[in-house]
Amino acid sequence: MTRNFNFSAGPAMLPTAVIERAREEMLDWNGSGMSVMEMSHRGKEFVSIAEKAEADLREILTIPQNYKVLFLQGGASSQFAMIPLNLLKDKKKADYINTGMWSKKAIAEAKRFCEVSLAGDTSENNFTTVPDQRSLVLDPDAAYVHYTPNETIGGVEFDYVPETGDIPLVADMSSDILSRPIDVSKFGLIYAGAQKNIGPSGLTIVIIREDLIGNPADGIPTMFNYATHADAGSMYNTPPTYNWYVAGLVFEWIKDQGGLSAMAEINRRKAEKLYTAIDNSGFYANPVAENARSWMNIPFTLADPGMDAEFLSGATQRGLLTLKGHRSVGGMRASIYNAMPEEGVDTLISYMQEFEQKNG
Amino acid sequence: MTRNFNFSAGPAMLPTAVIERAREEMLDWNGSGMSVMEMSHRGKEFVSIAEKAEADLREILTIPQNYKVLFLQGGASSQFAMIPLNLLKDKKKADYINTGMWSKKAIAEAKRFCEVSLAGDTSENNFTTVPDQRSLVLDPDAAYVHYTPNETIGGVEFDYVPETGDIPLVADMSSDILSRPIDVSKFGLIYAGAQKNIGPSGLTIVIIREDLIGNPADGIPTMFNYATHADAGSMYNTPPTYNWYVAGLVFEWIKDQGGLSAMAEINRRKAEKLYTAIDNSGFYANPVAENARSWMNIPFTLADPGMDAEFLSGATQRGLLTLKGHRSVGGMRASIYNAMPEEGVDTLISYMQEFEQKNG
Numbered sequence: 202m203t204r205n206f207n208f209s210a211g212p213a214m215l216p217t218a219v220i221e222r223a224r225e226e227m228l229d230w231n232g233s234g235m236s237v238m239e240m241s242h243r244g245k246e247f248v249s250i251a252e253k254a255e256a257d258l259r260e261i262l263t264i265p266q267n268y269k270v271l272f273l274q275g276g277a278s279s280q281f282a283m284i285p286l287n288l289l290k291d292k293k294k295a296d297y298i299n300t301g302m303w304s305k306k307a308i309a310e311a312k313r314f315c316e317v318s319l320a321g322d323t324s325e326n327n328f329t330t331v332p333d334q335r336s337l338v339l340d341p342d343a344a345y346v347h348y349t350p351n352e353t354i355g356g357v358e359f360d361y362v363p364e365t366g367d368i369p370l371v372a373d374m375s376s377d378i379l380s381r382p383i384d385v386s387k388f389g390l391i392y393a394g395a396q397k398n399i400g401p402s403g404l405t406i407v408i409i410r411e412d413l414i415g416n417p418a419d420g421i422p423t424m425f426n427y428a429t430h431a432d433a434g435s436m437y438n439t440p441p442t443y444n445w446y447v448a449g450l451v452f453e454w455i456k457d458q459g460g461l462s463a464m465a466e467i468n469r470r471k472a473e474k475l476y477t478a479i480d481n482s483g484f485y486a487n488p489v490a491e492n493a494r495s496w497m498n499i500p501f502t503l504a505d506p507g508m509d510a511e512f513l514s515g516a517t518q519r520g521l522l523t524l525k526g527h528r529s530v531g532g533m534r535a536s537i538y539n540a541m542p543e544e545g546v547d548t549l550i551s552y553m554q555e556f557e558q559k560n561g
Numbered sequence: 562m563t564r565n566f567n568f569s570a571g572p573a574m575l576p577t578a579v580i581e582r583a584r585e586e587m588l589d590w591n592g593s594g595m596s597v598m599e600m601s602h603r604g605k606e607f608v609s610i611a612e613k614a615e616a617d618l619r620e621i622l623t624i625p626q627n628y629k630v631l632f633l634q635g636g637a638s639s640q641f642a643m644i645p646l647n648l649l650k651d652k653k654k655a656d657y658i659n660t661g662m663w664s665k666k667a668i669a670e671a672k673r674f675c676e677v678s679l680a681g682d683t684s685e686n687n688f689t690t691v692p693d694q695r696s697l698v699l700d701p702d703a704a705y706v707h708y709t710p711n712e713t714i715g716g717v718e719f720d721y722v723p724e725t726g727d728i729p730l731v732a733d734m735s736s737d738i739l740s741r742p743i744d745v746s747k748f749g750l751i752y753a754g755a756q757k758n759i760g761p762s763g764l765t766i767v768i769i770r771e772d773l774i775g776n777p778a779d780g781i782p783t784m785f786n787y788a789t790h791a792d793a794g795s796m797y798n799t800p801p802t803y804n805w806y807v808a809g810l811v812f813e814w815i816k817d818q819g820g821l822s823a824m825a826e827i828n829r830r831k832a833e834k835l836y837t838a839i840d841n842s843g844f845y846a847n848p849v850a851e852n853a854r855s856w857m858n859i860p861f862t863l864a865d866p867g868m869d870a871e872f873l874s875g876a877t878q879r880g881l882l883t884l885k886g887h888r889s890v891g892g893m894r895a896s897i898y899n900a901m902p903e904e905g906v907d908t909l910i911s912y913m914q915e916f917e918q919k920n921g
Contacts, residue, residue: 209600211799212799241883310782396799420673422673447598
């Protein structure tokens with residue numbers, strides 16, 4: 202059995218320790234005689250798994266008491282609609298910061314339900330920067346301000362949390378949640394698809410301040426009302442139990458690593474190594490402004506795009522998988538979430554240097 | 562390691578062969594060096610898994626070419642809204658047959674979006690029968706007719722497929738899909754949460770006739786439009802990949818058992834054994850009319866409800882788990898889906914007889 206280094210943007214690598222534990226417990230969880238997949242979501246075994254996962258996540262992120270943690274289905278794409286449908290209340294407008302592909306998707310869906318003002322927009326520089334705080338144009342009549350702290354495709358990450366005063370800040374943290382400590386109290390709502398830094402796809406985490414729950418738009422589907430899930434402890438209907446369980450194993454693993462301060466230190470080191478290798482090469486390039494470079498998703502191009510196929514083929518031979526960049530950007534993309542070992546980044550850098558020496 | 566017999570209504574037992582295979586492939590699927598959980602949903606490995614699962618399901622159910630198979634999230638509870646939001650088109654009414662708790666939930670959600678006529682209703686006899694074809698009152702202006710072929714809580718199952726003429730028939734098959742052959746062409750739309758007869762929770766299968774796709778109500782969330790998923794091969798956003806994979810293992814297992822005719826024969830035998838044991842006992846009772854008795858969910862009561870706790874405790878000691886009935890019905894419920902081995906039913910019957918001899 203070989204475990205390769207998989208640079209997929211998501212679904213993505215999980216810690217080997219987590220997958221090994223899932224394997225060990227697969228047929229018989231904790232002497233219950235059942236796989237976690239087979240447990241009633243209302244039975245004491247699964248309830249204990251679910252509660253521990255939530256408690257660990259609350260501990261890791263220091264989530265204040267006045268926030269609910271919801272374990273939902275439907276991905277960030279469902280949140281793109283749920284957010285305006287629940288947070289607009291009697292308002293008609295929302296502010297969005299546009300920093301790339303995922304911001305744009307959130308904006309397109311929001312426009313189905315409200316007027317969208319762009320509080321910031323970096324399309325003019327092809328999404329290679331983040332707008333600074335002073336440049337943000339905040340509409341006092343906006344129901345909320347939405348932004349994407351890390352753009353998975355462009356590899357652009359905010360190096361600060363926007364200040365929005367009394368207007369709730371909403372963040373799509375799908376690709377950088379749990380990568381470093383954050384101050385949850387600065388946010389009204391944080392959401393994240395699980396498949397990058399949390400666990401298997403099919404689970405979406407929503408962390409929402411309680412006062413934002415309970416005023417949905419008229420006539421929305423019951424499943425799109427946050428109150429439905431908040432009131433039922435995320436068990437209004439059958440939740441994605443196995444996904445929730447694996448997420449819980451990841452939360453335990455993060456605690457074992459020393460929590461988010463430790464993760465941040467490792468993530469910073471992994472990213473700095475790779476950016477340094479790119480910048481020093483003269484062969485590879487990353488277009489993102491230094492202060493906006495993502496720790497999680499690092500796109501880079503080769504001096505000659507004609508060599509992309511050869512680069513990818515050699516990478517695959519060395520067990521460095523899924524490095525092809527998004528079609529909208531081209532080149533390569535190395536997604537190095539929490540579960541990517543530092544050894545994976547080192548192996549990639551060695552390969553890049555070797556490839557450059559041969560072909561540069 | 563002990564594998565118990567778990568009579569949970571869902572999430573429920575999976576075939577041991579499926580769980581063993583999932584365990585074997587956990588760290589390294591097919592020499593890919595990745596767990597299925599870690600694979601990009603757009604990579605060739607996962608695409609091959611997804612396509613095989615769909616092809617096997619199409620083969621098992623003989624799904625005609627003019628039907629799409631969708632692998633979605635959100636459970637039957639999301640379908641309760643998606644169905645009226647997509648199928649009403651220019652109509653304002655839908656017919657629903659009310660045979661129990663899950664029918665009622667579907668009806669309550671539909672009423673948020675349209676006028677509901679009851680084409681049949683067995684509430685008067687406390688949901689212990691199914692209405693026969695002649696008694697159904699079909700509204701010619703209804704956009705569709707919705708029914709619940711098997712009621713998980715009441716243990717009531719239709720022994721026929723309602724004829725609805727040109728009006729599309731919609732079925733919540735969450736708890737009896739894949740339990741016997743069906744003629745898919747009689748249905749406009751079939752939906753099922755995975756967690757009973759398909760796989761882990763967090764996956765919802767929708768089988769929809771193509772002409773019913775593409776006329777959603779104005780202003781619905783993009784994720785609630787069947788066309789969104791049909792046009793993208795269920796990959797508009799990241800699907801629940803691991804759940805999809807395990808469902809595929811279950812489909813392979815069903816083929817190995819000899820397909821749905823073979824499953825039906827086993828399911829009929831298992832159910833008949835248990836009903837016979839109940840009826841012959843004089844101590845246990847099931848209230849459902851003979852022609853409406855479910856093969857999948859068999860509720861039964863003890864002559865003295867004061868003995869319920871003792872019955873359950875003895876059952877658990879013998880590895881017969883999750884037999885407690887739904888709180889709305891009381892007593893016991895044995896859910897005996899495809900994955901419950903005949904040996905599990907035999908063991909339950911032996912225990913019931915032993916308990917009766919001691920306490921009857």
